[in-house]
Amino acid sequence: MTVGENIKRIRKEKGLTQKKLGELCGINEANIRKYELGNANPKIETIDKIASALGIPLVQIMENITWEQQKNTSEIKLLDKKVSALEGILSILADIYGKVESKELQGKKASGHYYVVDEGDKNFILYDGDIDTLYQAIKSSIPFLIDKMKDTRTEAEVIEAYSKELQ
Numbered sequence: 001m002t003v004g005e006n007i008k009r010i011r012k013e014k015g016l017t018q019k020k021l022g023e024l025c026g027i028n029e030a031n032i033r034k035y036e037l038g039n040a041n042p043k044i045e046t047i048d049k050i051a052s053a054l055g056i057p058l059v060q061i062m063e064n065i066t067w068e069q070q071k072n073t074s075e076i077k078l079l080d081k082k083v084s085a086l087e088g089i090l091s092i093l094a095d096i097y098g099k100v101e102s103k104e105l106q107g108k109k110a111s112g113h114y115y116v117v118d119e120g121d122k123n124f125i126l127y128d129g130d131i132d133t134l135y136q137a138i139k140s141s142i143p144f145l146i147d148k149m150k151d152t153r154t155e156a157e158v159i160e161a162y163s164k165e166l167q
Helices: 003-013 018-025 029-037 044-054 058-062 067-072 076-097 128-149 155-166
Strands: 100-106 111-119 122-127
Touching: 003 018, 003 029, 003 044, 003 058, 018 029, 018 044, 029 044, 044 058, 058 076, 076 100, 076 111, 076 128, 111 128, 122 128
Parallel strands: none
Antiparallel strands: 100 111, 111 122
């Protein structure tokens, strides 16, 4: 499968026309058509807009894409990072609060995506924007933490010292 084939399949499952999907994500209908036909490859930011308009995680559009398309998509590494970051954040939330469940709400014209976080006898909801905020907060705090933890010795010095500790 290609990204375009996935967009088309999911769009049809949602009962949307190319025109309506274009309106929902702010992309010209002609471009949606080009992506679906494989005449153009959308950038990762565009795929993200389309996924949001469809109310699904970005990774769902990237499911089962062919190796050839992965190889030819220069932004696949960025997607991998984004998916890994999302999985990491959801894992941290589950460690802290308990169960985190990804949910989708279907409407007549569109759908939405959110997360139910189970905090024992209480639940709360987080949205994709909340997850992005957590990502930015974690990303901005890491340099501060690393500055406190990093070992500035050479690798050879570390190996020598660490080898002694292991004996």
